[in-house]
Amino acid sequence: MTMDSSQVMMNINWLAVLVAAASGFVVGGLWYGPLFGKAWMAACGMTDAKLRSGNPARTYTAAFVLSLVAAASLAMFIGGGDIKFGAFAGFMTGLTFVSVALGITYLFEQRSIKLWLINSGYQVIFFTLMGAILGAWH
16 A cells, blocks of 8 residues: 555654654754763864854754754654664664765865764764654654
8 A cells, every 4th residue: 555645744743743853952952062062163163152143043943944854754754663663764864864965065075074973973863863752653
């Protein structure tokens, strides 16, 4: 049996998508804060002054919208799986799609491997957690 796109969209648990998207802020707060904040700032040339000069409302709103898109897309791929399958699908997505794509970009931009490891590590953890949430709460 195949489903058309409207059936796929109706089978998504949108509350789970919201929670999965929001989980990135928890992981990101730890990852880019106490765990790797200083190393990330040094690796990408970020300063406290540059951080303060940004528009946090715009940044966090856009980041949440993009996280929603990622969570909804991941939910479509996971379908009716369980927490174990969801975590595996999220892990593989973060490792093979996101991290590899970042790696290609970083090579051409001549960014450091340290920055790639920090940013890719976050994405792998974030996608694994999103997948676990979506799989457990399908």
